[in-house]
Amino acid sequence: MKMYDPIRIGMIGAGHIAGSHAACWQNEAVITAVCSRQRSKAEQLARKFDIPVVCDDIPSLLNRDDVDAVGITTPPHLHHPIAMQAMQAGKHVFCEKPLALTGEEARQMVELAEKTGVKTGVQSGMRHFKSLRHLQQIIKQGALGQIFSFHGAWSFDWAKDPKFPLTWRFKRDEAGTGVLGDLGVYLIDVARWLLCEINSVWGDMNICIAQRPPLVEYHHFGELRRQHQAGMLKTSHDRVDVENEDVCHLLLRFENGVSGTIRSSRLHVEHEIKIEGERASYLWHLKPDQLLCRKAGETDYSSVTIPDTYSEESMVTHFLYNIRQNKNEPPTFFDGLKAQLLMDAVVQSDRDRCWVDV
Numbered sequence: 001m002k003m004y005d006p007i008r009i010g011m012i013g014a015g016h017i018a019g020s021h022a023a024c025w026q027n028e029a030v031i032t033a034v035c036s037r038q039r040s041k042a043e044q045l046a047r048k049f050d051i052p053v054v055c056d057d058i059p060s061l062l063n064r065d066d067v068d069a070v071g072i073t074t075p076p077h078l079h080h081p082i083a084m085q086a087m088q089a090g091k092h093v094f095c096e097k098p099l100a101l102t103g104e105e106a107r108q109m110v111e112l113a114e115k116t117g118v119k120t121g122v123q124s125g126m127r128h129f130k131s132l133r134h135l136q137q138i139i140k141q142g143a144l145g146q147i148f149s150f151h152g153a154w155s156f157d158w159a160k161d162p163k164f165p166l167t168w169r170f171k172r173d174e175a176g177t178g179v180l181g182d183l184g185v186y187l188i189d190v191a192r193w194l195l196c197e198i199n200s201v202w203g204d205m206n207i208c209i210a211q212r213p214p215l216v217e218y219h220h221f222g223e224l225r226r227q228h229q230a231g232m233l234k235t236s237h238d239r240v241d242v243e244n245e246d247v248c249h250l251l252l253r254f255e256n257g258v259s260g261t262i263r264s265s266r267l268h269v270e271h272e273i274k275i276e277g278e279r280a281s282y283l284w285h286l287k288p289d290q291l292l293c294r295k296a297g298e299t300d301y302s303s304v305t306i307p308d309t310y311s312e313e314s315m316v317t318h319f320l321y322n323i324r325q326n327k328n329e330p331p332t333f334f335d336g337l338k339a340q341l342l343m344d345a346v347v348q349s350d351r352d353r354c355w356v357d358v
């Protein structure tokens with residue numbers, strides 16, 4: 001087996017989330033090259049993170065012998081074509097969520113990974129949180145008794161101002177679904193991970209703000225939000241149609257018979273997970289400090305102390321471990337595929353107004 005020490009990363013995409021990726025890669029691997037659509041943006045990231053090489057395009061990055069694995073942080077419509085090229089070039093691939101635009105694309109990605117033998121990883125958002133890893137252990141040990149229900153909410157209000165411009169996130173051909181693929185996908189992943197596979201879904205997707213001003217000046221997401229909040233963003237009086245949902249509600253039926261709900265919105269803030277069981281119920285909040293609480297019987301919820309036995313993990317830890325140890329531990333592209341198939345079912349359910357089996 002090829003030995004990797006350290007694993008050398010090529011980053012594709014240098015936008016808003018790329019900085020968080022670079023910080024993780026820097027801690028646990030080494031970044032050898034970066035490319036983006038505009039070279040100047042890749043150069044900015046390279047300066048900040050001491051990345052030695054800026055490539056002009058994706059093929060140049062994929063041709064490099066000093067790149068063992070690539071990290072993709074482009075908009076979703078580019079995940080499939082870039083990942084396919086990277087795997088064909090023999091590179092391991094870590095990809096942002098949602099893995100692809102459709103289940104069919106995601107299936108092709110899984111199949112090519114199997115054929116080429118490269119390792120894959122998908123950004124799953126919450127699996128590395130210590131409090132949720134602890135909750136997963138508690139559930140595995142059967143401490144809840146029979147589980148009655150799952151509820152997850154994951155929402156941020158970045159789009160609540162109707163004057164926020166229409167970026168790629170609001171377009172079907174670039175983002176696919178709206179808040180479902182952007183935020184709901186985290187809860188789909190965490191629900192599967194904490195409980196088990198989801199068998200069927202009923203989905204309702206709603207566009208609440210039907211039109212927005214077109215984008216006058218392109219910036220990365222974080223910079224757009226900063227300039228918008230500061231009133232510095234150039235705007236237009238025109239309006240264009242929003243193409244995907246601001247809010248989604250999902251009713252779930254898990255393979256073990258448990259029922260559940262998921263809600264995501266880009267118009268309000270809400271982050272919680274609640275699992276109700278026969279012997280105890282658990283409630284998790286992102287703030288303050290990823291608080292995990294437990295309740296048994298009629299008592300109120302009280303906070304749970306997380307043992308200090310959990311090691312630090314980042315979004316890329318499992319991916320790098322899989323490369324080093326020649327393993328395929330989740331989350332891999334397979335988990336991205338499972339989430340994508342569920343999201344396809346949500347779209348169908350919303351269109352046909354019925355339950356859809358996954």
Ligand SMILES: NC(=O)c1ccc[n+]([C@@H]2O[C@H](COP(=O)([O-])OP(=O)(O)OC[C@H]3O[C@@H](n4cnc5c(N)ncnc54)[C@H](OP(=O)(O)O)[C@@H]3O)[C@@H](O)[C@H]2O)c1
Pocket residue numbers: 012013014015016017018035036037038039041042073074075076078096097098123125182219220221222
């Ligand atoms: N995990 C999280 O918490 C989280 C948060 C936000 C986003 N995301 C995910 O991360 C991905 C990117 O989101 P973002 O907010 O970082 O977007 P963003 O700020 O708009 O950045 C997109 C990046 O993709 C690059 N790009 C666009 N078209 C390209 C092309 N044809 N070839 C090469 N690069 C291209 C852009 O190039 P330039 O640099 O040249 O402009 C930019 O670097 C999405 O899948 C999103 O869902 C995850």
